[in-house]
Amino acid sequence: MELNKENIKKIMGMIAFAIILYFVLQNISVIGNVIANILKILSPFLIGAGLAFVLNLPMKFFERKLLKPRRMKNGKMKQSKMKRILSILLSFLLIVVIIGFIIQLIIPQLISVIVMFARELPTLAYDFKEWAIEITQQYPDISSQIQGIEINWDKIINDAIVLTKNMASGLVTSTVGFMVTLIGGIFDTIIAIVFAVYILMSKEKLNEQLKKIVRAYLPEEKAKYTLEIGSLSNRTFCNFITGQCLEAVILGILCFLGMLILRLPFAATISVLVGVTALIPIVGCFMGIIIGAILILSIAPVKSLIFIVFLIILQQVESNVIYPKVVGNSVGLPGMWVLVAVVIGGNLGGMLGLLVGLPIISILYTIFRDHVNHKLETKKTP
Numbered sequence: 001m002e003l004n005k006e007n008i009k010k011i012m013g014m015i016a017f018a019i020i021l022y023f024v025l026q027n028i029s030v031i032g033n034v035i036a037n038i039l040k041i042l043s044p045f046l047i048g049a050g051l052a053f054v055l056n057l058p059m060k061f062f063e064r065k066l067l068k069p070r071r072m073k074n075g076k077m078k079q080s081k082m083k084r085i086l087s088i089l090l091s092f093l094l095i096v097v098i099i100g101f102i103i104q105l106i107i108p109q110l111i112s113v114i115v116m117f118a119r120e121l122p123t124l125a126y127d128f129k130e131w132a133i134e135i136t137q138q139y140p141d142i143s144s145q146i147q148g149i150e151i152n153w154d155k156i157i158n159d160a161i162v163l164t165k166n167m168a169s170g171l172v173t174s175t176v177g178f179m180v181t182l183i184g185g186i187f188d189t190i191i192a193i194v195f196a197v198y199i200l201m202s203k204e205k206l207n208e209q210l211k212k213i214v215r216a217y218l219p220e221e222k223a224k225y226t227l228e229i230g231s232l233s234n235r236t237f238c239n240f241i242t243g244q245c246l247e248a249v250i251l252g253i254l255c256f257l258g259m260l261i262l263r264l265p266f267a268a269t270i271s272v273l274v275g276v277t278a279l280i281p282i283v284g285c286f287m288g289i290i291i292g293a294i295l296i297l298s299i300a301p302v303k304s305l306i307f308i309v310f311l312i313i314l315q316q317v318e319s320n321v322i323y324p325k326v327v328g329n330s331v332g333l334p335g336m337w338v339l340v341a342v343v344i345g346g347n348l349g350g351m352l353g354l355l356v357g358l359p360i361i362s363i364l365y366t367i368f369r370d371h372v373n374h375k376l377e378t379k380k381t382p
Contacts, residue, residue: 044188048195052203055091057241059200062087088200102276109269110291113298233363240359247326248278251318258314264307266295274311278318285315337365 024031039046063083199206210230215223252275259267274288289311297304324338338358345357 044191045195047188048192049199051192052196052199053237054241055088055095055196055200056203057238058091058094059084059087062090084201088197102272105269105272109266109295113295116298229363229367232366233359236359236362236366240362243326244279247318247323248275250322250326251275251278251314254314254318255311258310259307262303262306262310264296264303264310265299266292270295270307285311285318289315337361 211227214226214230218226252271255274256267256271259271264270270288270292273291274285277288278285280287289308292311293304293308296307341358341361344361
């Protein structure tokens with residue numbers, strides 16, 4: 001290799017990279033703690049940025065459809081100064097109404113089922129004991145042991161009361177720490193909301209400032225490519241959120257229709273629950289099955305088994321047909337790579353990886369596909 005100025009720069013860069021990599025590997029725990037502390041400090045702003053990204057979707061709808069600009073006498077369109085503020089308020093209101101509707105529909109049902117289970121538990125235990133004695137009559141030793149089982153429900157209730165009192169006293173002794181944590185959480189929430197509102201109010205200005213920074217510090221070609229990737233990322237994440245919500249609605253409707261056909265109870269409540277939990281890839285389906293089965297179990301145990309079988313079949317259809325088609329097509333990713341993205345994202349990043357793995361893989365897939373096509377064009381290969 002000829003030691004010209006260009007090659008010397010490359011060698012120095014490789015040496016510097018090796019030194020930095022060695023330092024990072026030697027101090028990985030310290031660097032991890034530093035990064036964790038930085039993320040903790042920045043968490044209100046990161047949450048606010050994520051909230052602004054989500055709220056931007058309904059805000060754009062309200063601006064475009066409901067709050068159209070007024071046409072003046074000279075034929076020009078005049079934007080209302082209150083248009084953005086009203087759109088943000090309507091977006092917040094929409095989110096609050098949806099969350100409130102879900103809580104109002106699901107929580108009371110769960111509480112009533114838990115209370116009913118608590119009341120019926122002694123009777124259920126007695127019936128189960130009689131059933132066990134009946135089926136073990138051919139085995140006298142086992143049957144006599146089951147007959148000797150006595151459950152002191154008064155003691156269980158008293159122990160539960162004592163446990164509740166101990167938990168309450170422990171909560172009182174840690175009131176100061178609890179209040180500090182609560183106040184800190186409220187303060188972080190307020191900061192996140194204010195930051196999200198600021199981003200939404202001046203998103204065009206922030207976008208132009210970011211473009212100026214990229215063009216100022218990068219060469220023209222690299223700046224153009226970086227901005228294209230940024231635009232692709234924004235488009236992909238927006239389409240992913242839209243597709244995820246559409247897929248949840250489709251799954252909830254199919255669940256509702258299926259439960260009506262099978263005459264299963266709590267059809268509306270469980271269908272909403274299944275649709276909401278479907279927003280969480282992979283894990284959400286199990287949450288919907290468990291909670292729905294508990295609700296139906298309180299009324300009809302046999303129908304609870306029917307519901308479990310029905311929802312497992314529906315989840316298979318959703319995972320293999322609906323999700324790849326709806327969400328995969330929304331982010332421009334083939335069905336096979338949707339499954340790969342969800343599995344890799346879940347293994348590497350847990351719940352966060354499940355949520356962002358698909359759009360990230362879609363972005364990388366699009367970049368790689370365009371790069372391959374560009375290489376083929378340069379080689380004039382069809």
